[in-house]
Amino acid sequence: MDIKQIFKNNIDWVNEKLQLDSNYFKTLSKGQNPDILYIGCSDSRVSAEELMGVSPGDVFVHRNIANMVPNTDLSAMSVIDYAVVHLKVNNIVVCGHYYCGGVKAAMESADLGILNPWLRNIRDVYRIHKEELNAITNQDAKYKRLVELNVQEQCINVIKTAEVQQAFIDRNITVHGWVFDIHTGKLIDLEIDFKKVMENVMEIYRLKR
Ligand code: CO
Numbered sequence: 001m002d003i004k005q006i007f008k009n010n011i012d013w014v015n016e017k018l019q020l021d022s023n024y025f026k027t028l029s030k031g032q033n034p035d036i037l038y039i040g041c042s043d044s045r046v047s048a049e050e051l052m053g054v055s056p057g058d059v060f061v062h063r064n065i066a067n068m069v070p071n072t073d074l075s076a077m078s079v080i081d082y083a084v085v086h087l088k089v090n091n092i093v094v095c096g097h098y099y100c101g102g103v104k105a106a107m108e109s110a111d112l113g114i115l116n117p118w119l120r121n122i123r124d125v126y127r128i129h130k131e132e133l134n135a136i137t138n139q140d141a142k143y144k145r146l147v148e149l150n151v152q153e154q155c156i157n158v159i160k161t162a163e164v165q166q167a168f169i170d171r172n173i174t175v176h177g178w179v180f181d182i183h184t185g186k187l188i189d190l191e192i193d194f195k196k197v198m199e200n201v202m203e204i205y206r207l208k209r
Pocket of ligand 1: 097
């Protein structure tokens, strides 16, 4: 892609917005008040805002390889803290996608250098759900299931945080697990029973307030 073209595209976009609302950027510059925190994959095909049909200002976004929420990842933890405590979002979405390169790499045993510790977090998900995954003989089905289970486990990692536990008590914040199906373009709600998961993990992760 021609980088210069991007600046031309940007001018077109600015003009388009201003034609609809001459105060568009003036309003945008006043601040943000999103209700959703979206945690998704960096994959170039999974463009968060576009697939959800939302506008600038609607969603606070965090993306990394394979939509992970590692417990000690300062970037993910800071995003959750800022979104929950300061922006006061009421919904957190972890959105995975089928045919995720990160999940695929974690299913294989190649040494990928600096990516190894990151992918180990996905291998941990495999280990937790080894029985279910090993019972799936079709490789494609197993790959898809690991994508779903990874979303589920990252939702649990979100729930473990002090900020989300407190926001659940204060205002019933909800955590959603979704998968984007690249073959159809559709978003699938994994319908994770958030309250049940919350009760389950609380036995171990509850923080005294
Ligand atoms: Co991916």
